[in-house]
Amino acid sequence: MVGGAAGPAHRVPALARAAQVLDALGACDAPMTLAQLTDRLGAPKASILGICRALTEERLLIRGADGSYALGPRAFELASMARAQLPVVRTVGFTYPENQAFFLAECVQLVSDAHLRGIAVDVRCAERSISAQIDHIERFIADGVDLILVEAVTSHGLETALNRAEKARIPVVAIGTATSGASSAVVTDNAKAGSLAAALLARTLGGIGSLALIDGTAITANADRMSGFLDVIAGYPGLTVSTRSRGALDQESGQEAAREILSSGASIDGIFAVNDQIALGVAKVLAGEGKAVPIVSVDGVRETAAQILAGGPIIGTAAQDPRQLMSSALEIGIALSSSPGLGQNTVFLPPRLIESTTVKGYEPWG
Amino acid sequence: MGVEANSRTPAVHRALGILDAVALKQATTPAALAGRLSLPKSSIADLTTALEAERLLGKDSQGQFRLGFRTAGISGDNALIARVARKLAQTSLLDGHTVSVVKAVGLVGMCVEVRMGQHPLPLTPRPGLSTPILDSAGGLAVLRSLPAAAARDSAAVYAGHQGFGGLEVDKVLEHAATAKNHPATGALLLTDSHGVLQIASPVRHSKLAVVVHLSPTRRVSDAELEELTGGLSEVSAAAEDPPG
Numbered sequence: 001m002v003g004g005a006a007g008p009a010h011r012v013p014a015l016a017r018a019a020q021v022l023d024a025l026g027a028c029d030a031p032m033t034l035a036q037l038t039d040r041l042g043a044p045k046a047s048i049l050g051i052c053r054a055l056t057e058e059r060l061l062i063r064g065a066d067g068s069y070a071l072g073p074r075a076f077e078l079a080s081m082a083r084a085q086l087p088v089v090r091t092v093g094f095t096y097p098e099n100q101a102f103f104l105a106e107c108v109q110l111v112s113d114a115h116l117r118g119i120a121v122d123v124r125c126a127e128r129s130i131s132a133q134i135d136h137i138e139r140f141i142a143d144g145v146d147l148i149l150v151e152a153v154t155s156h157g158l159e160t161a162l163n164r165a166e167k168a169r170i171p172v173v174a175i176g177t178a179t180s181g182a183s184s185a186v187v188t189d190n191a192k193a194g195s196l197a198a199a200l201l202a203r204t205l206g207g208i209g210s211l212a213l214i215d216g217t218a219i220t221a222n223a224d225r226m227s228g229f230l231d232v233i234a235g236y237p238g239l240t241v242s243t244r245s246r247g248a249l250d251q252e253s254g255q256e257a258a259r260e261i262l263s264s265g266a267s268i269d270g271i272f273a274v275n276d277q278i279a280l281g282v283a284k285v286l287a288g289e290g291k292a293v294p295i296v297s298v299d300g301v302r303e304t305a306a307q308i309l310a311g312g313p314i315i316g317t318a319a320q321d322p323r324q325l326m327s328s329a330l331e332i333g334i335a336l337s338s339s340p341g342l343g344q345n346t347v348f349l350p351p352r353l354i355e356s357t358t359v360k361g362y363e364p365w366g
Numbered sequence: 367m368g369v370e371a372n373s374r375t376p377a378v379h380r381a382l383g384i385l386d387a388v389a390l391k392q393a394t395t396p397a398a399l400a401g402r403l404s405l406p407k408s409s410i411a412d413l414t415t416a417l418e419a420e421r422l423l424g425k426d427s428q429g430q431f432r433l434g435f436r437t438a439g440i441s442g443d444n445a446l447i448a449r450v451a452r453k454l455a456q457t458s459l460l461d462g463h464t465v466s467v468v469k470a471v472g473l474v475g476m477c478v479e480v481r482m483g484q485h486p487l488p489l490t491p492r493p494g495l496s497t498p499i500l501d502s503a504g505g506l507a508v509l510r511s512l513p514a515a516a517a518r519d520s521a522a523v524y525a526g527h528q529g530f531g532g533l534e535v536d537k538v539l540e541h542a543a544t545a546k547n548h549p550a551t552g553a554l555l556l557t558d559s560h561g562v563l564q565i566a567s568p569v570r571h572s573k574l575a576v577v578v579h580l581s582p583t584r585r586v587s588d589a590e591l592e593e594l595t596g597g598l599s600e601v602s603a604a605a606e607d608p609p610g
Contacts, residue, residue, distance in 0.1 A: 010412070010413050010415050010416040010419045010420075011415070011416065012377045012381070012412055012413060012415075012416035014375045014377045014378055015377060015378065015381050015416045015417065015422070016416070016420060018375075018378050018381070019420045019422060019436065022440045023436075023439075023440070026440050026441055026442040027437065027442060029520070029523070029573060030430060030523040030524070031523075031524060031526075031527040050374045050375045051375060051378065053373075053374075054375040054377075054378040055378065057379070058378070058379065058382045060382070060440075064524075064526065064529070065526065065527060065529055066526035066529075068527045070471070070524075070527055071440070071441060071442075072494075073493075073494030073495070073496065074494060075440050075441050075491040075494070076441045076476065076477070076478050076494035077492070077493050077494040078433070078437055078440065079437060079438055079439065079440050079444070079478070079493070080441075080479050080480070080493035080494075081389040081390075081433060082389070082433035082434065082435075082437035082438035083438045083444070083448070083451070083479070085389070085432040085433045086424075086432070086433070086438055090435060090438075111500030120435070142450070144445035145451070146452075168449075169449065169452050169453060169604060184397065186386035197457060200530060242532070251504065254450075284607065323514055326593070337452075343516060357373070361492035365556060
């Protein structure tokens with residue numbers, strides 16, 4: 001409780017006590033005597049008596065036939081007027097896959113946006129576990145949050161939990177990737193991101209060469225990036241895909257994928273990785289092997305931007321903006337809460353290609 | 367404020383003056399509050415700082431004062447009432463009707479929230495309005511929904527405060543048990559002392575009920591009554607704590 005036993009952080013202690021008296025009576029389905037209130041709040045009897053008298057004069061309390069106190073009519077009036085003035089969304093739950101820079105940037109943005117709007121947030125990390133994410137959603141429902149934001153570990157697997165959210169009439173906005181069961185989604189236009197990366201690589205190679213593709217976790221965002229990449233490559237008969245591999249959301253998985261590609265013996269002229277972490281892992285292994293192969297990817301992290309500025313081997317990344325994703329998701333979630341009939345929709349935010357000519361003006365998010 | 371002159375806690379009265387002015391949007395900036403309440407700006411600054419620290423006052427996205435989250439919660443049951451409001455916004459079955467949320471407080475039905483309808487009523491329900499429970503469909507519906515011992519305890523705990531005895535409790539519980547039901551939905555039907563037909567559906571595991579108030583001048587067909595009680599049951603079910 002704010003202004004509780006530790007004392008108020010302001011110069012009007014009587015207000016802290018008054019709020020405590022109201023809290024105590026609001027939480028208790030029974031009237032309380034002065035002695036009970038004094039015991040509960042641990043304050044001098046004379047002080048509580050003065051507060052109770054003032055609150056009774058203001059009709060926030062009523063004093064009963066036996067001298068006990070209960071909430072008065074003005075407490076109900078004020079509470080109702082406060083509900084009318086407060087934003088429809090008062091609490092937001094956000095669950096995200098892991099403590100990786102992209103998701104942490106989303107968390108920071110959520111806290112900032114929520115603070116400006118006076119919204120309380122409950123932010124939880126799933127440590128890559130879909131079952132943990134299900135637990136988070138169940139917790140949000142039990143706590144009665146007004147809006148759930150989900151950056152899903154995988155695109156499928158949350159349906160049952162999200163159906164329960166729907167039954168509890170809590171809108172759910174998926175962020176970053178379409179998620180089965182969510183009311184709405186705010187995602188980067190990942191197909192566009194893949195196509196931007198592909199066009200850069202094709203230009204760099206002069207439309208001729210052998211490519212390695214490295215996919216990521218099983219989310220629609222990665223599938224869309226790969227699809228967008230392949231659509232563009234299909235227009236270059238001189239470009240062929242000679243090997244494919246899969247990573248996750250970290251550099252180690254990129255290193256493993258790079259070693260797998262090297263061990264295949266295929267001749268590689270260019271590499272597309274579905275995210276920057278994989279690309280950075282690949283670049284590290286190739287550098288260790290003394291190989292200079294241009295790499296393109298998607299995300300826009302600081303380390304990738306530094307490589308682009310230094311001339312490679314990562315030559316470009318289609319940057320998405322986690323801050324914009326989160327701000328848009330919160331806006332849409334608030335709109336869904338206010339107008340529940342808004343229905344299913346997906347918002348695509350355009351990515352921005354960061355390469356040698358644009359990297360200087362780019363401010364990476366993590 | 368008249369009650370302030372002899373008070374030992376003038377800050378409480380002044381703070382309530384600020385909350386009133388903000389609630390009614392009469393003043394939502396420090397300068398406007400100082401002018402309206404005839405207090406020095408430094409006093410207003412101290413009070414608004416304290417009210418914000420206690421979350422009784424907040425600011426909107428334009429920096430104007432509004433009532434705070436803690437103020438919304440001082441009457442309790444805030445999450446439940448928010449769920450009722452959310453469901454009411456989603457359903458069209460109760461459109462145009464006055465709908466209230468009523469809490470059973472001893473032998474009183476206390477109105478805690480209202481969504482006003484289009485048809486004038488002889489007595490308009492408003493938050494803070496308390497009604498003898500025999501004239502409150504919501505209060506009776508709550509008592510009837512509780513197990514017998516819990517219903518008795520719920521009423522009796524206010525006996526000393528509201529000044530009634532065991533005989534009155536017995537009478538009320540008997541009245542609640544025999545009150546008229548809607549045959550299809552089980553909603554409690556009561557024509558109150560103003561001739562208003564109140565239809566109440568309790569929110570399980572709580573002391574609240576959702577109530578529709580129908581003007582004495584309105585004639586309601588059986589089909590419409592069934593539709594209304596169905597909509598009401600949906601809203602009260604939506605207000606229940608979701609299963610964990």
